[in-house]
Amino acid sequence: MPVRGAWGWLALLACVLWAGGVWGVQRIALEIGEIRHPVATMGGLQLRFEADGTLLLRARSARFAGREWSAPTLRCASARLDVQGFRCDEGRLELDGKVLPLRFAVEAAFERGDVRVVARLGDGLIEAALDRTGATSVLFSGVELEALLAVAAPFAGALPVQLKGLNPVAKLNGAVAWGPARRRLTMNAQLEEGGFASADGLLAAEALAFAVHLDATEQGSGWSWSVGARWVAGAAYVHPLYLESGPALEARGTLHAGRLRVHEAVLAVDGVERVRAESAFVLDPPGLERLEFSLQGIDLDRAGKRWLAPLLFPAQVDRLRFSGRADVRLEMRAGVVEGLTLQLDEAVLGLRGAAGGEGVGLGPLVGGGSWSRTQPTEMRVAVGGGYWEKLALGAFSIEAHLAPEHASFARMEIPLLDGALVIDEFGLKRGPGHWEGRASVVIEPVSMRALTAALDLPEMSGVLSASLPGVRANPGEIALDGALVVSVFDGYLQATGLRLLEPFGVASHLSADIEVRHLDLHQLTETFSFGNITGFIDADVRGLELARWRPVAFDARIASSPGEYRRRISQRAVENISALGGAGALAALQRGLIGFFESFGYRELGLRCVLRDGVCAMDGVEGVQRSDGGFAIVRGGGVPALDVIGYNRRVDWNELVDRLQRVIDENVSPELH
Template sequence: MSSLPDCLRGAFLALTLATMPALADMAFELRFDRLSVAAVTLEDVRVEAARLGGGQARIRASRVHVAGHTFQQVQIDCADFSALAQRRCRGGVLRARGYGPWPVEFETSGRQRRVDARLQVARDLRIDVSGALGGTHPHLTLTAKSADLARLIALQPALPSPLKDYSPEGRVDVEVMLKDFGAERSPRAEARLQLADARFASADGLRAADGMSLAIAIDAQRTGEDWSGRAVVDWQAGELLWDGIYLQGGGTAMAGDFALAAREVEWRAGRLDLAGVGRLNLEASFTTVPAAMIRARLEGRAFDLAALNERFIAPLFAARGWPTFVLSGRADLVADFDTQGLAAAALRLTDGAVGDTVGRWSFDGVDAELPWQREAPTAPRAAIRSARFGQVPFGAFGLRASVGREHVSLEPVRIPVLDAGLRLNLLDFRKSDGRWRGDLSFDLEPVSMPELSEALGLPRMTGSLGASVPHVSWRDGVLALDGQMLIRVFDGYVAATGLRVIEPLGTTPRVLADLEMRYIDLEALTDTVRFGRVTGRLDGDVRGLELLGWRPVAFDAHIRSSAGDYPRVISQRAVQNITALGGPGAAAAIQRSFLGFFERFGYRRIGLSCVLRGDLCEMDGLARKGSGFVLIEGGGVPALNVVGYNRRVDWPELMARLARVTDAKPVVK
């Protein structure tokens, strides 16, 4: 036992003096340079008694040492003191510098010097000591029933002040037994604590507990100057909030063997049972001066990832503002630590699954071996049965990587997607100047648009979609495209330049880019969105595109007919839908005129522009016409010009109108 409660130290002083041989029934004064008994040593001791057979007495010591703690100016005043056959102190008062006054009584008797002592620290806190100081097996037992936890902690000056700052409350039953103490012996100590209805809270409210029920058992034995033993902690009930992690007691217990030397503490064969999650085995050793870890090893087998994530990982990430994930499957974990921190780790996943909480992406059927070493590169690998990004499914694929202390790189891989494949040419992360930087390059093989549109829940599209991304960099939380990303769609292409995605995994990612569309087949496009048939080609430019949380908040867009010689025909339905975007009335005017007899019209040019700021779109067309602007310039017979008059359009309302005229919900991403 490395320490005894402070409130007992004065009592042990009195017990020590009470064991002195009786001298005579007379007043006397004694002085000793040093006295020792059990785990107590007294220095500069002075005893004054009116008579040894009963009467007043005062016992003083300049210093009292108990298990490494020193107390100054310890004093016991006894109203009725005896040092004869029955040694006793009745009506006593114990004081020390910073402690007391506390009522105390004790008595010893018999050849084995049986002890019975009572120390009243407070009205609701009484400590009893009983046992035998002599004989073959000397022993002492300390008990305190339903003691006030806050009062007990206040008695311990060795405890760190932050613990006291948490304002702990509750009741605790304490039983401490010291056995076989004395010279040339190996004493044993046993402690049992039962905490009931305990609670605490930090000033900021981020760490708190309520209704805690905790059982602690410690058995230890001293050999020479060292102690060794076993400790068991059983969290039986209650709630705990610690930096965003919320836990409930019941089924959570920790046990292990320990060894205490002068400057080192070792924890052996430790285990931590987490209810519903699994068991974590642990071993560790620490220095005491200064307090530091020497080594540690954690090992867990067949952890339930869903339960582990729900109880620990997700709350911890959320409390720190990190993105959270959905996890399931089983995991084995081994981690080794040294004086510099994590030295090596290995994680094995079996039939795992991971995805973000809003369903944007997921990986399923994951079997992986993920080793890591601080001083040497490792080669993690994984086999993934299926994946999903948005509504687009990906087939089975395998991943192989090289991981070092300051670099992570993935081998090139082809990932099946629908009837094509995504070729990942480069994925490399390196640490430079204390920051991680990444580089990415990939190509998307032409994907069937009918299959892709079906997967996305969009109207059926024709043709194919392909893309080439020569290089994307990751710097300080920003994904940036170097050069041009080319997407082939509707027999034309869309090129993106200056593309940047800021905090892509955050709650409100921000996207910046410029887009260039060239030679888009209008017939394929309008047939896809059921807009009404339009033949021809379309060019477009979108400058200063900005998305916040994947929704557009700013851009300067211009759409116009492509140059060249090709058929240019627009159906009446397409005309009606274009005019309907500007508000009710224009389409009805067409139907009331003689133009309502025609199903198709020729046109010379189409042009539309929108400057978006916030939720307001400033619209324009090919040219001004009166108070309006020309959207379609007619050509052929009959000639039809479509003019818009509403220049300021609410963007959400414009999207709602587009959804109505296409009989589909547009997805702006």
């Protein structure tokens, strides 16, 4: 028969035990069908009281705070039950066959109808009180998180694998109270000496301290609640972010019909004037139903370094530069982004050069726009200018039509010295898991003299123009459809198969095939103070590969262009070409005779380098065979004629680059053999 008056039954039991003691009974056993309380319900209750004062209380099942257990068991090493009340000392609790790692004392007063529990958990203390109305309070001090999680596991279910792997530690202090009259639950808690660490080092924290306040009121079948939380001390690394104490959160909402709604959440965080959110979560199964999130007054200098750089470009954090302000708004439904709004105010974005140079940058940026998953929108940003190393860009604007799955940009003409960089047919579309971009790029004629001066290069004459008919970009890759054509030195350079991986990463990799035709040697050698050579050359570089912007493989050949033109080479150019050939290079005239002539005729030039594993396999003019194993770099022709012969067919690439640099920078005169 169900027993609803729990205190009455316990009082009756006390009388039975008292009578048993008077009559000399050694053991008393009692069974109760059911005990109900506003907080807990137990069914199939069995009690056994031994003459030595030990007590065993076991239920077939129990329900507490909406959770059920089978065969919960209470054991008391020392117990007392009489008409005044019940007391248990050195108690242990067993749930679902596991003994919880805590020891406690329980005292119940029948006349007052209250229960008090004092539990020791490691070095911590938990004190709980329950009266006949159901009012409950819990105080905890110095409770270690690790021990608390072990005790709470049967109540909250198994801990997530990720949490177990972090080995969290902390000490908890605080109070929880439930008032049945107003159906109100309050909690004030402090976490101190907190920390965690993952085995891979990507998650770590130490000296954490938090303060949390919860106030919840039951309303019908749901709850109305408010929460305040403050990060008081400590720091954490949650890859790729480094987080420090200071943020504070205030939130309010409701819990009803399996849905947790956040009507308003306001977060105070360094670098942002206001962070506000509204959201709704489904609890079973867990999932995000709706989220509206806004950041107002973002200080890009402060927030950019701390939040944006690690999230967007984790490999370039130290090189990124931000300034100005921004506002951002995000809307999500069922875990899917529905809308995004961005507004910029005098924003400047920059990436410092890898070797400490100027790098690239844009700004100030003013304007913005919105993207929606359901309807077309517009965006407009005025760009005050920019730079690429020491090359300045003029003002221009970015205008775009944004659709749910693609974006198309208006033609952009970016002033560049006395010419312009024109970006046309620029569009973005959503690919599988990422966005992809396409554009055509043209460099309208720019004075080489002005360009080389701006880039601190040797002064060059003529103009530079280029055309990239189809550029494709997706995360981590930039590729070229068709050919990149650059006009320079009265000839042209054409690159095909151009592909750049991780362009801004530490593992950047470029591959391409390059064809150069009809470069004017007079302009080229004059520009680099190499001496003077008249004529034209062609070049082919096949299988070019650059890793971190340094050549690692190619097959390069330089040869005189076909056709009739004046072919002369100065004494200084001969000496420099011989220097590139190293100690094995030989001019086919004696040193003393070279001094009598300022220039020589030549029939053709030729040089080949096949780079593999840091070594250049050298060869010269194609089709010329020599019995002594050498190779012709310059074949003489006319009067006086001169041959330059190389004998070292394997040259360290870095050494070859050093020789060329010395020739250009110092114009050293080599020793000829």
